[in-house]
Every structure is written in C-alpha cells, then in structure tokens.
Amino acid sequence: MANQQEDEAFNKPAQEEGTLGAHTTGNGDFPITTLCTVCGRPARYMCSLCGAQAQVYYCDPSCQTFDWNSGHKAVCAGMHNNGAAAVRETTLPNTSPAVSSAVSLANASSMASLDNTGRGRVRQRRRRVRGRGNVAQVINAETHFIDRIKGFFSRGSSQHQSTHSIQSIPPTIPTPTTLRTPDSHIVVPPRTSSSVENQEHPIMEPLTEEEKLEDLKFYMEQVYLIIKPVLCCIALSILWVKLTTESSPNFSTGIGETAAPPSTVGSTFGSDDKGNTSAFINALIILGQIVGATIVVVVLFYFNCMKILFGFFILVVTALLGTFGWTLGSELLISHNLALDQVTFWFFIWNMTAVGVLMIFYKGPLFLQQVYLVLMSSMMAYTLTKLPALTAWILLALLAVWDLIAVLCPFGPLRILVETSQNEEREIPALLYTVMVWMMATPGEPPSSTRDQSRVSDPAIIAPAPAYTPNARWSRGVESAVSSWTPLSEYGDERHLTDSSGQDVELDVRNSTGTEMIGVNNEVARGHQGNTPMPPTIPAALPSQGCRVTDGESRAPNDSEEEEEEAARGGLKLGLGDFVFYSVLVARAALFDWITTVTCTVAVLTGLNMTIFLLALYQKALPALPISIAFGILFYFVSSVTLTPFTNELVRRQDKIFIEGADTWLWVGKNGGGGMIYV
Amino acid sequence: MTLISFFGNALTAYGPALAVFLLYVARNAQLVILLMTSAFFWLLSILFSSVFWYLIKPLQNVPVGTIFVAVTLQELFRFLFFKLMSKAEKGLNIIAKTPNSPLNRPANAFVTGLGFGIMSGLTLYLSQLAESAGPAILACNSCPGMDVFFVGALTTCLFIFLHSVWNMVAFDGWYRGQWLPFGFVMISHYAASYGTLLTPSSIEYGCAIALLIDFVILIVCTTLAVRPILVS
Numbered sequence: 001m002a003n004q005q006e007d008e009a010f011n012k013p014a015q016e017e018g019t020l021g022a023h024t025t026g027n028g029d030f031p032i033t034t035l036c037t038v039c040g041r042p043a044r045y046m047c048s049l050c051g052a053q054a055q056v057y058y059c060d061p062s063c064q065t066f067d068w069n070s071g072h073k074a075v076c077a078g079m080h081n082n083g084a085a086a087v088r089e090t091t092l093p094n095t096s097p098a099v100s101s102a103v104s105l106a107n108a109s110s111m112a113s114l115d116n117t118g119r120g121r122v123r124q125r126r127r128r129v130r131g132r133g134n135v136a137q138v139i140n141a142e143t144h145f146i147d148r149i150k151g152f153f154s155r156g157s158s159q160h161q162s163t164h165s166i167q168s169i170p171p172t173i174p175t176p177t178t179l180r181t182p183d184s185h186i187v188v189p190p191r192t193s194s195s196v197e198n199q200e201h202p203i204m205e206p207l208t209e210e211e212k213l214e215d216l217k218f219y220m221e222q223v224y225l226i227i228k229p230v231l232c233c234i235a236l237s238i239l240w241v242k243l244t245t246e247s248s249p250n251f252s253t254g255i256g257e258t259a260a261p262p263s264t265v266g267s268t269f270g271s272d273d274k275g276n277t278s279a280f281i282n283a284l285i286i287l288g289q290i291v292g293a294t295i296v297v298v299v300l301f302y303f304n305c306m307k308i309l310f311g312f313f314i315l316v317v318t319a320l321l322g323t324f325g326w327t328l329g330s331e332l333l334i335s336h337n338l339a340l341d342q343v344t345f346w347f348f349i350w351n352m353t354a355v356g357v358l359m360i361f362y363k364g365p366l367f368l369q370q371v372y373l374v375l376m377s378s379m380m381a382y383t384l385t386k387l388p389a390l391t392a393w394i395l396l397a398l399l400a401v402w403d404l405i406a407v408l409c410p411f412g413p414l415r416i417l418v419e420t421s422q423n424e425e426r427e428i429p430a431l432l433y434t435v436m437v438w439m440m441a442t443p444g445e446p447p448s449s450t451r452d453q454s455r456v457s458d459p460a461i462i463a464p465a466p467a468y469t470p471n472a473r474w475s476r477g478v479e480s481a482v483s484s485w486t487p488l489s490e491y492g493d494e495r496h497l498t499d500s501s502g503q504d505v506e507l508d509v510r511n512s513t514g515t516e517m518i519g520v521n522n523e524v525a526r527g528h529q530g531n532t533p534m535p536p537t538i539p540a541a542l543p544s545q546g547c548r549v550t551d552g553e554s555r556a557p558n559d560s561e562e563e564e565e566e567a568a569r570g571g572l573k574l575g576l577g578d579f580v581f582y583s584v585l586v587a588r589a590a591l592f593d594w595i596t597t598v599t600c601t602v603a604v605l606t607g608l609n610m611t612i613f614l615l616a617l618y619q620k621a622l623p624a625l626p627i628s629i630a631f632g633i634l635f636y637f638v639s640s641v642t643l644t645p646f647t648n649e650l651v652r653r654q655d656k657i658f659i660e661g662a663d664t665w666l667w668v669g670k671n672g673g674g675g676m677i678y679v
Numbered sequence: 680m681t682l683i684s685f686f687g688n689a690l691t692a693y694g695p696a697l698a699v700f701l702l703y704v705a706r707n708a709q710l711v712i713l714l715m716t717s718a719f720f721w722l723l724s725i726l727f728s729s730v731f732w733y734l735i736k737p738l739q740n741v742p743v744g745t746i747f748v749a750v751t752l753q754e755l756f757r758f759l760f761f762k763l764m765s766k767a768e769k770g771l772n773i774i775a776k777t778p779n780s781p782l783n784r785p786a787n788a789f790v791t792g793l794g795f796g797i798m799s800g801l802t803l804y805l806s807q808l809a810e811s812a813g814p815a816i817l818a819c820n821s822c823p824g825m826d827v828f829f830v831g832a833l834t835t836c837l838f839i840f841l842h843s844v845w846n847m848v849a850f851d852g853w854y855r856g857q858w859l860p861f862g863f864v865m866i867s868h869y870a871a872s873y874g875t876l877l878t879p880s881s882i883e884y885g886c887a888i889a890l891l892i893d894f895v896i897l898i899v900c901t902t903l904a905v906r907p908i909l910v911s
Contacts, residue, residue, distance in 0.1 A: 217774045224708035227715075594805045599722055602798065606719045609712065638726050646729035647803055649739065651827070652820065652879030674817050675879025675886065676831040677742055678803060678838055679728075679749035679872050 038063040219616040223609055229374055230582060230608060234601055236378035237583035240328060241385060241590040244335045282387070283394035287402060294406065298413040302420055314361055317376070321353040324379035377576055381583030385591060392588050396629050399581055403623035418621050578624045582608070585632040592640050595647060599639040603631035650677045684828065685812035692804055692832035696797055696839045703790075709775060710790045717760055717794030721842075724756035725749065725802055746872045753795075754865050757846065760791065761853050784854060785847055785908050792846025796839035804835040821878055821885025830878055830886045837893040841871060844897065847904035860903070867896045 036059035300309045326349050333340055356372045358364065385392065406412040582604045589600035607628030615622050652675045704710045728749040731738070738744045764771075764787065775783050811828035819825040845864045852860025874892035877885035 213773055216770065220708045220712060220774065224711055227711070594809050595802060598798075598801045598805060599726070602715070602718055602722050605715055609715065635722075635726070638730065642729040642733035643726060643802070644806075646725075646732050646745075647806065649732075649745065650742075650803065651807060651831075652742075674827045675820050676804075676807065676827060676834060676875065677746065677872070677879065678831075678834045678875045679725075679746050679753070679799075 036060075036063050038067050215616060219612060223612045226612065227605060227608065229370060230579060230605070231601075233374045233377050233381070233579045233583050234586045234604070236374065237381040237385075237587040238590045238597060240332075240378065240382040241587045244331045244382075245591065279388060279390040280394055282391045283398055286387075286391075286395055287398045290399070291402060294413050298417045301417055310361070314357060317360060318353060318357050320380060321356045321372075321376055322349060324376065324383050325349045325352050327383055328379050373576065374579070377579035378583055380580045381587050384580070384584045385587045389588065389591075392584065393633060396581060396585055396588075397633060400623075400626040400629040403625040407621055407623040415621065581625060582628060582632075585629060585636070589632070589636050589640075592636075593644055595644050596636050596640045599635045599643065600632045603635040604628045607631040650679065651675070652677065681812050681814055684816070684826070685808065688808055688811045688828050688832040691829065692800060692808065692835040693797075693839075695836055696793065696800065699793065700797070704793065707776065709771065710786075713771075713787060713790050714794035714797070716763075717791035718798035720756050720760045720763075721753065721795040721798040722802070724752045725799070728752040742876060743873070746869075746876070750865075750868050750872050753799075754861075754868060757795070757849060757864075758853075758861070761850055764791065764850070765853075781911060782908065784850065785904070788847045788850035789843050789904075792843035793839070795846060796842030799842060800835045800839045804831055807831050819878060819886050821880055821882050822887060825886055830890070833890055834875060834878070834893065837890065837897055838871070841868075841893065841897050841900065844900040844904045848900055851904070851907050863903070864900070867900060871896050
C-alpha cells in the first residue's frame with residue numbers, strides 16, 4: 001500500500017523531470033567499463049547535464065568536482081542548454097539499485113513539490129550550482145545580508161505554496177522526510193531510464209526548499225537548546241550575586257534602596273573614585289591574559305601538542321574549580337554569617353573539584369558534565385564581577401572587539417584554529433572543545449530526512465549535523481536515502497537526537513582563555529572535506545547498516561547512549577567564554593538592581609538569537625559575543641539611567657525627604673499609603 | 680513573614696503566566712523564540728518611553744502623561760511587531776508543527792502577547808517583589824487594609840494576560856485588514872492603565888475598583904479574542 005503510493009509519487013515527478021532538463025540520456029545500459037575521464041578508473045557517474053552526448057564519466061564525485069572546477073564547467077553541455085546551470089551526476093543503473101533508487105526517491109519527491117511552482121524550479125537550479133561549489137562560493141553568491149534575509153523569507157513563502165499544492169496530489173508523501181517506511185525502497189526494482197536521470201549524485205543535491213526548511217527548524221531547536229544552559233548559567237550568576245550582596249541593612253528606611261539615591265550616569269558607570277585610565281589599563285591587562293592564553297592554545301593545537309594541551313587544561317580546570325569554588329563558598333558563608341570549620345570546607349571543595357575534573361576530562365554523564373561546566377562558568381562570572389565596575393564594562397567591550405578580530409580576521413587565532421583543523425583534517429578533539437575558551441558551533445544542518453513528522457513534533461530533537469557545505473550536503477543526501485530504508489529504531493540512536501530535556505547542548509568550555517566564537521565544527525566537514533572535497537562514494541558507504549556514512553567510520557547503529565552523547569556533541573556549540581561573559585554582563589547588571597538584570601538578560605539572549613540566526617545564514621564560524629555584549633551594555637546603561645527611575649516613579653509612595661547628614665530618607669505625610677500604577 | 684509574602688506575591692503575579700509558559704510555550708522551540716522576540720520588542724517600547732520620560736522634565740511628575748506616553752509607545756511597538764510577524768509568517772507557518780492549522784495565527788498572537796505581558800510584568804513589578812521580601816509592608820493608599828505589593832501582584836497577573844488577549848484581538852483585526860479591533864485594544868489599554876491610577880489615590884476601595892476594571896476588560900477582550908476562533 002505504502003509502496004504503491006510512493007512508487008507513484010516517485011514515477012510521476014521522475015517523468016516530469018525527464019522531460020524538463022537537457023539531460024534525457026537514456027543511459028540505462030552503460031557498460032561498467034567506461035573509464036573516468038580524470039583518473040582512468042572504472043566510472044560510475046556521468047555529468048548529468050551533458051548526458052551521454054558529452055561522454056564525460058567519473059569514478060566518483062571528487063573527480064567530477066575536480067573536473068568541474070578545472071574546466072568542465074565551461075564546456076558542460078547542460079550549461080549552454082539551460083540558462084540556469086544545473087550540474088548533476090547520474091549514477092549508472094548497475095550500482096546498488098536499492099541505494100540509488102532510495103536516493104532518487106528522496107530527490108524525486110522533493111522535486112515533486114517543486115515542480116508545481118515554476119519559480120521553485122528555477123531557484124532550485126540556481127541552488128544546485130551553488131551546491132556544486134565550495135563554501136566560499138556559497139557565501140559569495142549571497143553577499144548581501146539583506147538579500148539573504150529576504151531570500152530566507154521568500155524561499156519560505158514559495159515553499160509554502162508548494163507545500164500546499166503538493167498535498168493535494170499524494171497526501172501521504174508531502175516531503176522526503178516522510179519517506180521512511182523501512183523496506184519499501186529496497187524492493188523497488190532498478191529504475192527505467194527516465195528515472196535513472198533522476199538519480200543525481202547527492203553531492204549535487206541542491207539546497208532544496210525542503211532542506212532549507214529543515215535547516216530552519218534545526219536551528220530553531222538549536223537556539224532553544226542553547227538558550228537553556230545559557231539561561232541556567234545567567235540565573236546562577238544572578239543568584240550568587242544576589243546571595244552575596246544581601247548586605248543591605250534589614251531595617252532601612254522603607255521602600256527600595258534603588259529608589260533612594262537618584263542614579264546618575266556617573267554612578268551607573270561606576271566611575272566613582274578611580275580614574276578612567278587605570279580602569280582601562282586593568283581591563284587591557286586582563287584582556288592581554290585572555291589573548292595570550294588563546295594564542296598559546298592555538299599554537300599548541302597547530303603544532304599538534306595535544307598532550308601538553310590537555311595537561312594545561314586539566315591544570316586550569318582544577319585551579320578554576322578549586323579557587324572559584326573556594327571564593328564563592330567563603331563569600332556565601334561570610335555574607336550569611338555562617339560558621340563552618342576549615343576541614344569540612346576544604347573537604348567539600350576538594351570533592352567538588354576532583355569530581356568535576358574527573359567528570360569533564362575522563363568520563364561522566366553528559367548531563368553532569370554540563371552541570372559542572374555551567375557551574376564553573378557561573379562561578380567564574382561571579383568572580384569577575386568583583387572587578388571594579390568601570391573595568392568590567394571596558395573589559396566586556398574590549399572582549400567583544402577581540403572576539404570579532406579573533407574569529408573573523410584572516411590571522412585571528414580562532415580562525416586559524418578552525419582552518420587548521422579543516423585543512424589537516426584533524427579533528428579538534430572533543431576534550432579540547434570541552435575545555436577551550438571559545439566555542440565552536442556546528443552551524444550544522446538538520447539531516448533533513450532523519451526526522452519524520454512525528455519526530456519533528458518532539459520539541460528538542462537535535463541532530464548532529466553535517467556542515468553546510470556541498471559535501472556535507474552530499475552526506476546528508478546519503479542520510480536521507482539511508483533513513484528512507486533503515487528502520488527508524490536502528491539509526492535513530494546514532495545521530496541523534498536526544499530527548500526533550502534539552503540538556504544536550506554541548507557546552508564547549510574551552511577554558512580560561514576566554515575568547516569565544518561559534519564555529520563550524522563538524523566531523524563531517526573536517527573528515528571529508530577540508531579544502532578538497534571528497535565525499536565518500538555511495539556504494540561503499542551504504543551497507544545496510546552503515547548509515548553512519550557521515551563519519552567515514554562505520555558505527556554499529558545500535559550503540560549505547562555514548563553514541564547519543566557523541567551525537568549530541570555535534571550540535572551547536574557555545575564556548576565557555578561566551579557563557580562566562582554573558583553571565584559577567586548580567587551579574588554586573590544584577591549588582592545594580594532587578595530591572596537592569598532583566599533587561600540585560602533579555603538583551604543578551606536576543607543577541608544570542610541573532611547570532612545563531614546569522615550563523616544559520618552564513619554557515620561559518622562567527623563570534624558570539626559582539627551582538628550580545630553590545631545589546632547588553634546599551635540596555636544596561638539606558639535602563640539604569642532612565643528605566644529604573646521611571647518604574648520607581650510608577651509606584652506612588654508617600655512624600656519623602658532626604659536628610660543630608662543621615663544619608664537616609666524619611667517618609668512624611670499623614671496617610672501611610674502608596675500604590676502601583678501599571679502602564 | 681517576609682519569605683511568605685515574597686513567595687505569595689511572586690506566585691500571585693507570575694504563577695499563572697509561568698504555568699502557561701511551562702505547560703504550553705516551553706514545549707515548542709518556535710514559541711519560545713517568538714516569546715523572546717516579542718519580549719524584546721516590549722522592552723524596546725518601555726525603554727523608549729522611559730527615555731522620553733527622562734528627557735521631558737515636565738512629564739516626570741504627571742502620571743497621566745507618563746501613562747499616555749508609555750501606553751502609546753507600547754501599542755506602537757505592538758504594531759511594529761505585527762509588521763515583523765506578518766513578514767515572517769509564511770516561514771513561521773511552514774516550520775510550525777502543524778503548517779496548515781488555522782490556529783497558528785491565534786496561537787502565535789497569544790504567545791507573542793504573553794511575551795509582551797511577561798516582560799512588562801517582570802520589568803514593572805520585579806523590583807517591588809524584591810522589596811516585598813523585606814520586613815515591612817506598605818499599605819495601599821486607597822485600601823488601607825491591603826498591601827501595595829499584593830495589589831501590585833494582582834495587577835501584574837491581570838496585565839500579563841491582558842497583553843496576551845490584546846495581542847490576539849489586535850492581530851486578528853490586522854490580519855483581516857481592520858483597524859477597529861486595534862482601536863478597541865488601544866482604548867482598553869488606556870482604560871486599564873488609567874484605572875490603576877485609582878490604586879494610589881485616596882478614593883475609597885480604589886484598588887478594588889482598579890482591579891475590577893482590569894478584570895472586566897480581561898473578560899471582554901478574551902471573549903473578543905476567542906470568538907473568531909470558535910466561529911471559523
């Protein structure tokens with residue numbers, strides 16, 4: 001039943017497709033003896049645009065990619081026939097029919113949805129060309145930010161129409177994501193020639209609208225997942241600040257301390273006593289330390305001194321947990337006037353530190369690791385609020401600038417680190433992520449087909465995504481193919497997909513160095529592509545259980561939860577540095593009053609949202625601090641200068657006078673009442 | 680007593696909204712992001728009004744003027760936010776769990792309204808709430824038997840949901856190209872806000888009247904907001 005429907009859905013668009021392009025080849029019976037035009041090995045693919053006429057064959061996608069870049073682009077028949085260039089490869093029919101049919105099925109149905117709108121088709125072709133190139137091409141192709149945003153929406157809208165229209169045709173198969181009935185595709189017989197044309201090699205698979213959508217959804221989930229730990233960290237920092245500054249006398253003169261001294265611009269800046277220059281110099285010194293630590297880490301990574309690096313990190317984490325734990329603990333005890341003997345206190349600190357180090361560096365449940373990382377960031381943030389106010393604000397501003405430089409400049413250390421790991425196909429070890437100061441995020445994309453509708457409804461699924469590059473695109477295609485014929489339960493474990501607890505966002509703490517970025521961190525990107533794109537070949541990679549093509553290493557699908565955790569680590573990653581400095585900003589605001597606390601929290605979170613949105617658009621490493629810090633600082637000063645007195649004014653109180661000598665307010669008047677005006 | 684009054688006030692003010700958030704909004708990433716965006720918009724509006732208030736000295740001691748500026752700016756930002764939403768709506772619909780559901784619009788409007796409300800509740804009431812943890816209470820001027828903080832908590836609770844239904848009514852009107860519902864929202868917002876002027880006044884039972892006004896407006900607006908959904 002399901003098979004039939006899917007077959008129909010498959011054949012119909014396939015035929016339409018066949019009549020559309022210039023690639024009606026009818027190459028149903030190529031001998032496998034055809035040789036690759038690049039390397040001379042037996043060829044399995046051909047340029048689908050040229051079709052059989054051009055006699056260009058390739059053994060695998062990397063050869064075609066090479067040939068395309070080295071000149072085939074200019075002579076490709078398809079380029080001349082179609083105004084909009086589309087580049088495809090066609091798998092020859094005698095290569096693993098089940099696989100190719102599955103692939104094509106996925107493609108076909110996405111075509112089906114697009115065939116209904118002429119616009120969609122044109123756009124799809126355009127995108128296909130992009131899919132051909134490398135990341136840079138993708139980025140260059142859409143330089144203007146505004147254009148990209150508009151594109152985002154307009155793509156969405158056209159997809160909207162097609163979603164509607166497709167639903168009237170085969171109601172059960174609106175998108176490729178629903179094509180997951182386990183066995184149906186295995187039994188699909190080899191395609192006839194018309195459908196063979198459809199079997200593009202997935203590397204050529206365009207960013208279809210569907211995938212765009214999947215990406216959007218994916219990022220949305222990611223934003224949510226990343227917000228939770230950030231919010232936890234911020235809340236903890238606020239809690240520490242509020243708990244330790246409980247020093248206000250219990251019997252003050254009445255309502256709110258905040259109402260008392262009219263806040264001035266100067267007081268909110270904290271420029272009470274010390275000169276600005278010394279604050280600036282202090283901030284510079286701290287920034288210098290952060291920069292130095294970052295550079296050391298990057299140099300160590302560059303020269304592959306992993307052991308030194310790990311030793312360094314272990315040392316740093318131990319020191320941080322110990323000292324910050326001690327600072328915070330003693331502050332809490334002092335401010336609440338509690339007595340605790342030294343031995344117990346040290347015992348507690350020692351335990352906390354030791355368990356934390358073991359957890360982070362050796363083994364532990366992901367959840368507990370994240371708890372520790374959040375705890376550590378919040379304690380670090382709390383300690384940093386001990387800086388004089390002006391120094392802290394200057395430091396935050398400088399950090400935002402440094403973050404921009406480090407991530408975006410050609411010689412920025414973090415950028416070098418990302419590039420090194422990509423060029424040398426050397427994975428930045430998870431441990432390094434865990435302990436480094438900046439973070440990388442996978443602007444990964446949702447393997448579009450790994451989730452079916454029912455899964456999408458699960459709020460917090462993350463799929464560790466392959467990077468947003470043509471090759472990853474390719475591997476994603478494979479995944480979609482795979483997922484369409486692998487039982488959900490089997491592959492679900494691996495790339496997956498944690499439950500809705502939301503704990504699975506990896507906090508990548510790179511420790512104390514303090515810079516942050518969101519980067520493209522992707523096993524797939526690193527493993528298979530780097531600068532020279534070489535996706536694995538489909539046939540090799542698709543044994544029935546080897547769904548894990550993307551990793552280049554085959555994993556047993558039914559592995560333990562470790563797999564799951566590992567997969568969870570593949571998601572969007574925010575570095576410890578970001579956690580810390582977001583929290584520093586909010587904790588600093590919390591020292592002022594509750595209103596600035598709330599506004600700064602919202603500002604920082606909105607900045608984070610925007611950053612992730614940009615990440616989704618640009619698909620490359622981005623600094624995570626600047627937008628949030630800029631918003632945070634702006635909102636802090638505006639709200640502390642104007643909003644706090646404004647809201648205080650809304651609470652009517654008795655008339656009061658300020659007594660100079662006593663430094664206090666006195667309530668005057670007969671009736672002792674007030675009231676709140678709510679705007 | 681202080682902790683009791685603190686938690687009592689906190690749960691009175693934010694409890695219902697928190698329940699809605701946890702049971703409905705927090706389960707859906709899209710709604711959470713919408714809520715945060717709208718909260719940001721409300722924050723912008725209140726920041727602008729506070730800047731106006733700060734710069735225009737004569738305004739500072741005239742609550743009537745303050746309310747006028749703040750309410751007008753909030754409604755302006757409601758409109759701006761609607762503009763943003765209608766631009767993003769198609770995208771939002773497709774990535775929604777149920778892309779074609781007719782309930783998407785009202786649901787989004789409700790959640791973004793809740794974002795407005797929660798943000799306004801936090802901004803306007805949170806510092807009083809912190810004060811309510813202190814050892815003293817401040818009697819309400821119009822109802823000496825009541826505590827300013829508790830009356831504030833009730834008002835906050837009502838306003839959070841008022842914002843939600845105002846958003847639903849206004850958005851529904853705009854989607855149909857009508858400005859009348861928005862006009863009603865604007866007027867009822869003025870009414871509710873000016874109504875709270877009774878709380879610190881010396882009118883007897885002023886706070887009860889103010890709360891009653893808010894409550895009646897809430898009921899009327901809820902009816903208006905829900906009716907189009909039931910009808911369609």
